[in-house]
Amino acid sequence: MKSLLLLLLPLSLHAARFPEKTPDSPGARMLDGYMQQQTTDIEEKGGLKDIQTAEDWQAKAPEYRRQLAEMLGLDPMPERTALMPTKTGEVKGDGYVIENMHYQAVPGLYVTANLYLPEKVEKPLPTILYVCGHSNVMKDGVSLGNKTGYHHHGIWFARHGYVCLIIDTAQLGEIRGEHHGTFSKGRWWWFSRGYTPAGLEAWASIRGLDYLETRPEVDKTRFGVTGRSGGGAYSWWVAALDDRIKAAAPTAGVTNMRNHVVDGCIEGHCDCMFYVNTYRWDYDRLVALVAPRPLLICNTDKDTIFPIDGVFSIYQNVRRIYTLLGQEKNIGLQVAEGGHLDLQPLNNGAFHWFERHLKGANAMAVLDEGAKKSLEPEVLKVLKEIPQDQKNTAIDETFVPKATPPSPPIAKADWDKQRDAWMTALKDKVFVNWPKEAPALTMAKENSIERDGIRMTAYDFETDHAFRLRLYIAHRKGLRLEDLDLVALNVLDGQGWQDFCNTYESRFSKLIESFPVTEKDEKSFESEKKMFETFKWGMAYLCPRGIGPTEWTGSEKAQTQRQRRFYLVGQTLDSMRIWDIRRAVEGLKGIPGFEKTPLWLQAHRDMAANALYASLFEEGITRLDLHELPASHQQGPAYLNVLKFLDIPQAAAMAAEKTRVIIYTGDSTAWEYPTNTAKNLGWPEKQWSIRKPVQ
Known part of the structure; x- marks a missing residue:
């Protein structure tokens, strides 16, 4: 007997609603407080509170729709290339016909689908686009597509006088793509590309409507959209972006930011559920973009990944917009008892909604039957073999274009224009959600200790209203700060913090917190001591948030889910670490004695x-020493949207215009852009240099 696997639960439902319990630590408490603050700010500014009149909404909705497209990677929209629709088979049932077919949303991105039609079609009919949730249907290791897990919906619609197109998703279609890039695959570069599979699914859905408009059986003035779980989310994307949708009934596909970020629902969702939140939206703003068209929000009361409290909050907030527009009759809420399941009461609610709003049925009409499964999934399979030109499996690498690296400028005017454009993009699209208001920067001197000819002093400071960091400053015993020829700020990662502790902790344990010494490094200490004896230098050491004293612990999965929260609030962990570095630079300059001291990073x-x-955002940095610097954000730190505009070599060129930059690497080929830019523009020879790695 051949094996058949059929699951109608999200692939990631094994993740609990609440964050994994980890040992309490100062860093974990700071992070929790930070996410609480960020969520509250989004609730205040990123929802619908500023909409007080119908005119407010009508004025702002078009820009909101553009912002949504941008956050889905769809601004500008991809070219509407030839769909290349292909029918590969047909299934006849009791009162319905199914066409197995595929189209290409972009060249090489195959969307496998089943088109459900009534057995007899005498005039154009209302038409449903059904977008699928995470139904994993496999047989003998071959994917039959998640469309087969929802075939009972298509049959119901066809038997009740609708055309219905059910489309596979990228991840669970017959050609497997990926939705779990940041959830479990470590593809943090998705953030840097401004890519989310939510945008991919939205575009596949929009192209599905394009295809349906070519069919004579379709009344293109009566489109509806529905789907559950992931399909519920995709229903929001397409209904918000495409006004061809005249009625929508998303099921279990949305909740508010507080549920996701504070309560931990993000842990139950792959990336297809989220836009890249550049504009710091809460989800009621997305949902409201369906207004004033008929919208039924469907959910169960015990859904742990779409909790009813968040769903009801969204309903209430969006209902107010419908009321302002005089269309309160066009919004509904269908709640059924149960968990995250494909339940008949929810299905019947959606069916009833479309009967009313696409067919004009009486509100008291009674449905004669529910949706029942009746087909073997194999009969709905579209492809006999995977097309050789398919791009589904690597579409994340191309769907959102990254900026083409420019040629090194020849003229200063060209460079000035390009540099200014990059800086504008960094401010407006990449680091736009750095704090607008930060606490006063006070460097609180905590303690100072002398050991073996070295003085080390610890200063604490607030980088924002949640994180308090520690800055360590070491120099030769007996020197005042104002006597130092320079101070070098060493920005430590996890390995750097370990090395720092191994070098100094045994002598300065009262200053250095929360990290064990794995191997006391006397050789390194003696080297530091000799440097201080030889030069009148100061060495400052900083661990940005999440490292060293503010480290949050836990499993790899727990760490991943914490990092994902940052992009839900319109940031990344590394973008906020840049903010921490900026604050440390500012604080260091404010310490008495350092006002005029040259500063290296x-x-x-x-x-x-x-x-x-x-360094691009701070003045007075005289030198950068960068070791093992990644050549691209594809492998390096993730910042929202950055690869749409520039990559690390271009940032290095901008830095080299301001300060002396030294890259320590054994491969200079990746750095031709800043090298040639410095040469073409006649910058001083020492402004940009590449050295062999320090052994």
Whole structure:
């Protein structure tokens, strides 16, 4: 007997609603407080509270719709290329016919689908686009597509006088793509590309409507959209973006930001559920974009990944918009008892909604039957073999275009124009959600200790209203700060913090917190001591948030889910670490004795990139020493949308215009852009240099 696997639960439902319990720590408490603050700010500014009149909404809705498209990677919209629709088979049932077919949303992106039609079609009919949730249907290791898990919906619609197109998703279609890029695959570069599979699914749905408009059986003035779970989310995307949708009934596909970020519902969702939140929206703003068209919000009362409290809050907020528009009759809420399941009461609610709003049926009409499964999934399979030109499996690498690296400028005017455009993009699209108001920067001196000819002093400061960081400053015993020839700020990653502790902790344990010494490094200490004896230098050390004293612990999965929360609030962890570096630079300059002292920045690996970008926004940095600097955000730290505009080599060129930059690497080929830019524009020879790695 051949094996058949059929699941109608989200692939990630094994994740609990609440965050994984981890040992309490100062860093974890700071992070929790930070996410609470960010969520509250989004609730106040990113929802619908500023909409007080119908005129307010009508004025702002078009820009909101554009912002949504941008956050889905769809601004500008992809070219509407030839769909290449292809019918591969047909199934005849009791009162209905199914066409197995596919189309290409973009060249090479195959959307496998089943088109359900009444057995007899005498005139154009109302038409439903059904978008699928995470139904994993496999047989003998071959995907039959998640469309087959929802075939009972298509049959119901066809038997009741509708055309219905059910389309596979990228991840669970017959050609497997990926929705779990940040959930479990470590593809943090999705953030840098401004890519989310939500945008991919939205575009596949919009192209599905394009295809349906070509069919003579379809009344293109009466389109509806529905789907559950992931399909519920995609219903929002397409209904919000495309006004061809005249009625929508998303099921279990949305909740508010508080549920996701504070309560931990993000842990139950793959990336297809989220836009790249550049504009810091709460989800009621998305839902309201369906207004004033008929909208039924469907959910169960015990759904742990779409909790009813968040769903009801969204309903109430959006209902107010419908009321302002004089269309309160066009919004409804269907709640059924149960968990995250494909339940008949929810299905019947959606069916009833379309009967009313696409057919004009009486509100008291009674449905004669529910949707029942009756087909073997194999009969709905579209492809006999995977097309050789398919791009589904790697579409995340191309769907949102990244900026084409420019040629090194020849003229200063060209460089000035390009640099200014990049800086504008960084401010408006990449780091736009740095704090607008930060606490007063006070460097609180906590303690100072002398050991073996070295003085180390600890200063604490607030980088924002949640995180308090510690800055360590070491120099030769007996020197005043104002006697130092320079101070180098070392920005530490996890490995750097470990090395720092191994070097200093045994002598300065009262200053250094929360990290064990794995191997006391006397050789390193003696080297530091000799440096201080030889030069009148100061060494400052900073661990940005989540490292060293503010580290949050837990499993790899727990760490991943914490990092994902940042992009839900319109940031990334590394973009906020840049903010921490900026605050440390500002604070360091404010310490009495350092007002005029030359300041260097030094960092390794991803933190080198963070230090590089921090230097673009701060004045008075005289030198950057960057070790093992990643050559691209494709491998390096993730910042929202950055690859739409520039990559690390271009940022390095901008830094080199302001300060002396030294890259320590054994491969200079990745750095031809800043090298040639410096040469073409006649910058001083020492302004940009590449050295061999320090051994």
